[in-house]
Amino acid sequence: MKRALRWVILRIETAFGAVFGPRLNPIVQLGTLGWFLFWIVTVSGIYVYVFFDTGVLQAWQSLERLSREQWYLGGLMRSLHRYASDALVVVVFVHLLREFALDRMRGNRWFPWVTGVPLLWFMYACGITGYWLVWDQLAQFVAVATTEWIDSIGIFAEPIARNFLDSERLSGRFFTLVIYMHIALPLLMLLFMWVHIQRHAHARVNPPRELAIGTLAALVALSFAWPAMSQPPANLDRVPFVIGFDWFYLAVYPLLERIDGAVLWLVLVGGSTVLVLLPWLPPLRKAPPARIDLANCNGCARCFADCPFGAINMVQRSDGMAFEQEARVVASQCMSCGICVGACPTATPFRRAGPLSAGIELPDRSIAGLNVEVIAATAKLTGSTRVLVIGCGHDAGSQQLADGETAVVGLPCVGMLPPSFLDFVLARRYADGVLLSGCAAHDCYERLGDEWVEQRIASQRDPNLRARVPRERVAVAWNNPVQGRRLRESLAQFREHLRGLGPAAAAAMQQADAGRPSAAWRARLRELAPPLRWSGQGAAYVALMAGIAFFATQPSYTYLADDRALLKLSFSHAGQPLKPCRRYTHEELTSTPFSERRATSCERGRWPVYVEFDLDGRPIYRGTHEPAGLWNDGPSTVYARFEVPAGRHRLAARLRDNGASRGFTAVAERTIDLRPGENFVVDFHVAEGGFQFGLPTQDTAGGEAP
Amino acid sequence: MTLFDWQANFAIGVDEVDHEHRELIALINSLHAALGEERAGERVEAFLGEIFADISAHFALEERVMRERRYDAFTSHKADHERLLDQLRDMMDAQADGSALDDVRLGAQLAEWFAGHFRTHDARLHHHLAR
Numbered sequence: 001m002k003r004a005l006r007w008v009i010l011r012i013e014t015a016f017g018a019v020f021g022p023r024l025n026p027i028v029q030l031g032t033l034g035w036f037l038f039w040i041v042t043v044s045g046i047y048v049y050v051f052f053d054t055g056v057l058q059a060w061q062s063l064e065r066l067s068r069e070q071w072y073l074g075g076l077m078r079s080l081h082r083y084a085s086d087a088l089v090v091v092v093f094v095h096l097l098r099e100f101a102l103d104r105m106r107g108n109r110w111f112p113w114v115t116g117v118p119l120l121w122f123m124y125a126c127g128i129t130g131y132w133l134v135w136d137q138l139a140q141f142v143a144v145a146t147t148e149w150i151d152s153i154g155i156f157a158e159p160i161a162r163n164f165l166d167s168e169r170l171s172g173r174f175f176t177l178v179i180y181m182h183i184a185l186p187l188l189m190l191l192f193m194w195v196h197i198q199r200h201a202h203a204r205v206n207p208p209r210e211l212a213i214g215t216l217a218a219l220v221a222l223s224f225a226w227p228a229m230s231q232p233p234a235n236l237d238r239v240p241f242v243i244g245f246d247w248f249y250l251a252v253y254p255l256l257e258r259i260d261g262a263v264l265w266l267v268l269v270g271g272s273t274v275l276v277l278l279p280w281l282p283p284l285r286k287a288p289p290a291r292i293d294l295a296n297c298n299g300c301a302r303c304f305a306d307c308p309f310g311a312i313n314m315v316q317r318s319d320g321m322a323f324e325q326e327a328r329v330v331a332s333q334c335m336s337c338g339i340c341v342g343a344c345p346t347a348t349p350f351r352r353a354g355p356l357s358a359g360i361e362l363p364d365r366s367i368a369g370l371n372v373e374v375i376a377a378t379a380k381l382t383g384s385t386r387v388l389v390i391g392c393g394h395d396a397g398s399q400q401l402a403d404g405e406t407a408v409v410g411l412p413c414v415g416m417l418p419p420s421f422l423d424f425v426l427a428r429r430y431a432d433g434v435l436l437s438g439c440a441a442h443d444c445y446e447r448l449g450d451e452w453v454e455q456r457i458a459s460q461r462d463p464n465l466r467a468r469v470p471r472e473r474v475a476v477a478w479n480n481p482v483q484g485r486r487l488r489e490s491l492a493q494f495r496e497h498l499r500g501l502g503p504a505a506a507a508a509m510q511q512a513d514a515g516r517p518s519a520a521w522r523a524r525l526r527e528l529a530p531p532l533r534w535s536g537q538g539a540a541y542v543a544l545m546a547g548i549a550f551f552a553t554q555p556s557y558t559y560l561a562d563d564r565a566l567l568k569l570s571f572s573h574a575g576q577p578l579k580p581c582r583r584y585t586h587e588e589l590t591s592t593p594f595s596e597r598r599a600t601s602c603e604r605g606r607w608p609v610y611v612e613f614d615l616d617g618r619p620i621y622r623g624t625h626e627p628a629g630l631w632n633d634g635p636s637t638v639y640a641r642f643e644v645p646a647g648r649h650r651l652a653a654r655l656r657d658n659g660a661s662r663g664f665t666a667v668a669e670r671t672i673d674l675r676p677g678e679n680f681v682v683d684f685h686v687a688e689g690g691f692q693f694g695l696p697t698q699d700t701a702g703g704e705a706p
Numbered sequence: 707m708t709l710f711d712w713q714a715n716f717a718i719g720v721d722e723v724d725h726e727h728r729e730l731i732a733l734i735n736s737l738h739a740a741l742g743e744e745r746a747g748e749r750v751e752a753f754l755g756e757i758f759a760d761i762s763a764h765f766a767l768e769e770r771v772m773r774e775r776r777y778d779a780f781t782s783h784k785a786d787h788e789r790l791l792d793q794l795r796d797m798m799d800a801q802a803d804g805s806a807l808d809d810v811r812l813g814a815q816l817a818e819w820f821a822g823h824f825r826t827h828d829a830r831l832h833h834h835l836a837r
Contacts, residue, residue: 298726298764299770300766302766350759352755352759353749462766464788466795468792468795
């Protein structure tokens with residue numbers, strides 16, 4: 001399954017690469033795109049917040065005003081805020097799937113993987129609290145469903161869903177809490193995003209400018225074409241029938257109508273736990289980590305500068321030599337890619353007084369061994385266009401290229417090859433050309449291999465390829481594993497090109513005297529014509545934006561059929577004490593210190609509350625509710641919701657709070673007329689004479705909040 | 707007989723760099739001593755390879771020091787490093803091809819090569835670091 005997913009993702013990536021080009025390929029820029037979207041959401045959110053009225057009744061109106069009167073900026077910002085958040089969900093999930101499919105979460109990469117899991121939770125919490133703040137019908141649904149869902153864990157003494165029971169009890173304070181969460185959570189996200197990339201040296205943070213501009217322009221265009229608007233304002237006394245639904249953030253909510261909230265929590269927490277454990281299922285079997293040979297290390301720090309995983313530290317010299325520092329490998333963070341070996345100035349293939357040995361080496365892939373292998377592999381080559389291919393384990397199958405005039409040597413990463421090997425192979429005429437075959441450009445499995453190789457060959461990074469080495473005999477080919485044909489095509493073209501150059505002459509004679517060293521040679525591969533590429537890019541943006549706009553509200557969710565109403569039985573009532581209080585006797589009082597004397601002695605425990613609720617003579621609820629609190633001295637709370645047909649109903653409610661085996665403390669009956677979509681609450685207050693049916697005055701629907 | 711002696715004015719004032727300068731001089735001297743011995747060709751090639759590896763590492767360290775201390779003439783100093791390494795590589799190829807200079811001139815060229823670099827670029831670096 002993982003292999004199939006990998007294939008699909010690589011195909012999509014290849015298609016996007018053809019349209020956007022390797023540098024702007026959005027599929028390899030998902031992380032940076034996510035970061036960019038986060039900032040669009042943040043900036044637009046700050047703007048919207050300036051005009052947002054945080055009162056529970058003014059919130060909807062203030063946003064409506066912003067969208068209508070200030071559509072050109074306020075409305076734009078609001079739409080950007082919503083659509084960029086939705087795009088973030090898409091980007092994050094493709095990012096996650098891709099890193100999983102390409103097996104980029106094991107070894108040292110467990111760190112960004114694991115720190116990404118809380119980011120998922122924060123992202124969802126941000127989205128959910130965001131929809132809450134609009135206080136429209138969707139917000140109402142989100143508020144009730146979320147609080148009921150949280151209550152299913154049973155950690156609060158009183159169900160927080162009671163805050164949203166009806167307009168009478170709507171709590172502005174809880175609403176304020178949601179606003180604080182909506183501001184605090186992005187800050188947490190920011191912190192975790194920073195932690196997320198801590199173990200990546202030279203982490204790519206910002207997307208390429210063209211991609212950022214394209215994304216922003218597409219979001220702006222969508223915002224004007226289809227502005228994000230509120231749904232009708234919330235009214236807790238009415239239940240919305242059909243709600244426009246943002247499936248990016250709220251997809252799990254419809255499940256709550258079918259499965260128990262606690263089960264859904266278990267599924268999500270369990271799923272997250274599996275995600276967290278995934279890097280070790282099974283653990284990466286990696287080659288032994290790089291090892292420092294102090295005799296060859298003077299502390300020049302080039303390996304430290306090039307390690308993509310921050311696995312090398314420069315520490316104080318430990319062997320008494322005159323040097324200040326030495327490199328030290330953090331074994332647990334080393335991915336054994338060998339890029340450090342490619343950076344070490346002592347990693348040269350030329351014969352030395354002693355055995356070949358570099359300052360930093362991979363125990364399984366020594367410089368001396370590589371030297372022997374290169375010489376042996378090229379010795380069998382014949383013809384005038386002998387090519388040595390240096391491949392990596394994640395390229396487009398370089399191992400299959402070997403033939404009479406092509407030798408292949410595999411490395412963990414092409415970034416492991418010290419540039420002096422290229423000099424060596426060409427100067428000593430072991431081959432007429434060298435082709436470096438690695439992962440797709442800008443998407444090296446070891447993160448930075450292709451980048452360092454290109455820079456070393458172009459003399460932009462040390463150790464550079466000596467100016468005397470003819471660049472026209474050094475080719476690079478960057479392909480992902482499904483681009484085997486492109487790799488073969490590159491090799492064929494390179495060979496043709498070498499045929500034109502003639503056999504390798506003594507390198508010294510070819511020394512490029514004039515001009516700076518140029519970059520490596522590369523094949524001219526078939527590319528889409530520019531008009532096709534641009535229209536392809538346009539189509540990609542349009543498709544993504546259309547998808548976002550559609551699923552941000554469609555398909556709408558039918559919360560309640562239009563001939564039904566909701567009945568809620570909910571109250572908070574303290575059962576009677578287990579034992580009645582009794583007065584202290586005179587003797588007891590006189591034996592008690594004066595300051596501790598009280599008139600009565602009361603046991604703290606209370607009886608549970610037993611409730612019965614009947615609809616039209618049928619029992620629909622029977623429940624015993626234990627008192628809250630560590631000492632069982634708190635109130636017992638009830639929260640139950642029933643969907644019933646609209647129309648006339650006879651309700652009967654009975655309650656027992658004294659531990660008796662039969663009989664009731666309170667009994668009430670009422671005939672009510674439920675309108676379609678009505679939210680009817682049955683409450684209980686001793687002070688107000690027991691069971692309360694509906695609001696004190698039914699005509700204050702949508703009334704003032706407390 | 708040594709070809710080339712360490713001189714106090716070679717010191718640039720960074721212990722680790724001066725230490726490597728001394729080592730390189732010792733290496734060039736032993737190369738010089740090897741010249742004229744039996745099977746000199748192979749040994750000379752190995753010595754040149756040794757010098758190449760050591761000097762590459764030495765330049766890497768010296769460039770690090772220059773970068774960290776924001777040395778103003780870094781570019782020209784580094785260019786001289788590259789020039790020296792290219793010349794050394796030419797000598798190595800010539801040696802491997804059997805088209806080498808005669809041994810005495812090889813040693814003399816190497817010694818001159820270093821002394822020249824020490825006197826000019828490294829001396830300027832020394833003044834810069836001492837400021």
